[in-house]
Amino acid sequence: MRELLADALEVFDRHSGWIIWNLFLAFIPLVLSFWLFRRRSISRTWFWWIIYVIFIAFLPNAPYLLTDIIHLIRATRAGYSVWIITLIFIPLHLFAILSGLEAYVVSLINQNHYLRKEGAKQYIFLSEIMTHLLCAIGVFMGRFRRFNSWDLVTQPDVVLSKTLDDLTTKKPLLVIFITFIAITISYTLMKQVTFGLMLQFRRLYLGLDELDPEEIIKR
Template sequence: MNLIATRSSIFQNRIIQLTTLAGVLLAYRIYISGTTDFLFMFWNLFLAAIPLFVSRQLMANVRLGQSKILRYSLFFLWVLFLPNSPYIITDLIHLDNSAATIWLDMLMLFIFALSGLLLGVLSMIDVFSYLRKHNHPFLANMMLLGVSLLSGFGIFLGRFLRFNSWDIIARPQLLMQCIFKSLLLWNAWLWIIGFGAFIWISFWVLKPYLRGSR
């Protein structure tokens, strides 16, 4: 158990180091290019960290035996914001092959994307632990798979239709219309299944290294 906890601590420290390195590379890129083209990556990384913050609040709620209504609300909020973590991977489309800083941009975006994915997986580990304690393991696995597919759909809505997590409150009617229309598109389903499977597989591949005491 101590070995697992130590390994988890090491990998979580690596995530902090990765995010710091990403920030340093972005600052250097701004300095040498004189442009702020990728400044939005700081915002995207902030959004990617929200699911982990929410999942930690959820686990604290469980430990303290607080309100179930609050617990379910936190779970819903987690599902809503989880797509923001792996979403950063899609920011690789901003790479410009003709840019003089192409190799720096590639390294910087890769580190941002990896950081976002790891933050998301850490939050999934928290929630999976909660689901397994309250459900049959198979059901917990299926629920996590369902959430992964929903995240794939969320990434589709964000990347191609430019919706945000908070649009469920800001633009609910338009969001629902676009959701129903998107579900009739075969390429949307390819994205949902493809990215959803990627998120789910990433969870199982990275979980042994990040699980710690969960």
């Protein structure tokens, strides 16, 4: 048992130490989305726009956790006990990845709620696509160029030049496109799961039946 626990700690330190930090970064835009889009009275002041820019800058951290599947692959090939991999490592990583994706989904649901509230329902799909694209670029810059969200402030010139270089090069463009497709598909699937869970909750605990997704968002 002592050896098993020692292996578990080694696995976490070597392959899972990123989880707490990455989840923290992923939940920053989630928290900001409630302040930006879910308050009863929202005025788009200069302060609101500053928070919105911060929201956009940190939002790629949520779908970024999808790429952390590489840590799962590396650990399964590292020769650890099957019990460690099955009972600790896989559940832990899946939890982190799904939590990051759910934070992304709820953030965009809140944004969609705001657009609907402002009478801009027709722009919801376009805003989702543009957000997926921006996040795909952000994920690529974070995973392969190792930039952080705050680098937009600390070294904006470097981030801009590197981004422009990658957007005009075939291989980075291909990776960004694949990432965009992965984010779009994952978001679409998880969004339906989220709506289903919300609907089930309202039926069981609030006694509300036959609500469509738009009504779920409004309430």
